[in-house]
Amino acid sequence: MSPHDGPHDHGAHDHPHPNQPDLEDAPLAYYPAMADAVAELLIEKGVFTADDLRSTIDYMASRTPALGARLAARAWADPAFRARLLADSKAAAAELDIDTGPAPVLVMENTDAVHNVVVCTLCSCYPVFLLGKSPDWYKSRNYRSRVIRSPRAVLAEFGTVIDPAREVRVHDSTADMRYMILPRQPEGTEGWPEDKLAALITRDALIGVCEVTAG
Amino acid sequence: MSAAAHATSAPFAPGDRVRVRTAFPPGHVRTPHYCRGHEGVVERLCGHFPNPEELAYGRVPTAPCALYRVRFPQRALWPDYAGPAADSVEIELFDHWLEAVE
Numbered sequence: 001m002s003p004h005d006g007p008h009d010h011g012a013h014d015h016p017h018p019n020q021p022d023l024e025d026a027p028l029a030y031y032p033a034m035a036d037a038v039a040e041l042l043i044e045k046g047v048f049t050a051d052d053l054r055s056t057i058d059y060m061a062s063r064t065p066a067l068g069a070r071l072a073a074r075a076w077a078d079p080a081f082r083a084r085l086l087a088d089s090k091a092a093a094a095e096l097d098i099d100t101g102p103a104p105v106l107v108m109e110n111t112d113a114v115h116n117v118v119v120c121t122l123c124s125c126y127p128v129f130l131l132g133k134s135p136d137w138y139k140s141r142n143y144r145s146r147v148i149r150s151p152r153a154v155l156a157e158f159g160t161v162i163d164p165a166r167e168v169r170v171h172d173s174t175a176d177m178r179y180m181i182l183p184r185q186p187e188g189t190e191g192w193p194e195d196k197l198a199a200l201i202t203r204d205a206l207i208g209v210c211e212v213t214a215g
Numbered sequence: 216m217s218a219a220a221h222a223t224s225a226p227f228a229p230g231d232r233v234r235v236r237t238a239f240p241p242g243h244v245r246t247p248h249y250c251r252g253h254e255g256v257v258e259r260l261c262g263h264f265p266n267p268e269e270l271a272y273g274r275v276p277t278a279p280c281a282l283y284r285v286r287f288p289q290r291a292l293w294p295d296y297a298g299p300a301a302d303s304v305e306i307e308l309f310d311h312w313l314e315a316v317e
Contacts, residue, residue, distance in 0.1 A: 121249075
């Protein structure tokens with residue numbers, strides 16, 4: 001630690017302090033420069049407005065795993081809704097005024113026989129409309145290359161040990177579908193109100209790297 | 216074949232055995248290397264979607280292609296897979312990457 005890193009009096013000295021770097025202090029890389037240039041051109045040509053771009057980013061940032069959790073909680077509470085969610089998630093989500101987005105979302109149900117987990121080995125496809133922004137580990141080469149061929153070991157690193165009697169099924173989101181997992185409902189939560197159930201259901205459970213526990 | 220006929224044709228049905236083509240074309244291809252040459256079973260038809268291999272290069276509109284989900288046993292994909300025999304992988308694959316297995 002340098003003499004000036006710790007707390008000290010700012011009275012009468014005139015040396016510089018190190019600043020936390022600003023975003024612009026790193027060199028502008030090729031693809032961010034390209035993205036900025038394309039966005040500026042599209043706005044300049046009137047394809048969309050700056051406000052369209054801002055409000056779209058704002059809308060995407062408003063999506064959170066709470067939306068997926070509401071769907072899963074309703075599915076636990078209402079078997080008929082669960083059947084509709086598994087058959088056609090877009091229509092079922094519309095019943096709760098939830099937008100599943102432009103890509104079809106397939107909901108995969110965890111059962112006593114099967115545990116499902118999602119990956120996109122080719123890039124980072126993710127059900128953003130239902131879960132919000134994906135976690136960094138989901139996009140990492142480590143997760144993408146390992147969960148596809150050693151899913152039980154990777155799940156164990158997340159603290160999730162799947163009984164060998166259950167099948168582990170990995171869904172590789174390679175093309176036009178997106179995936180959300182419907183976790184198993186924990187024992188002892190039957191009859192709970194939906195908002196209390198939804199509060200148990202996290203992002204990781206909806207990706208399939210953990211199960212839901214009550215408490 | 217007309218585009219309309221192509222849009223609805225689906226040569227495979229759930230339960231059919233298929234093999235992923237062993238091919239290495241250049242360009243934007245959404246068929247993972249690890250499943251090429253392997254046999255699986257069609258789980259479902261997802262619908263018809265633009266071919267990403269054309270779409271990636273701005274060749275639009277492309278004729279929609281049948282997209283399937285195909286299930287593979289883990290042990291078929293990875294000979295050293297140490298987990299239970301029932302463990303599986305399901306992958307979205309386009310029609311033109313699949314061959315019928317007799």
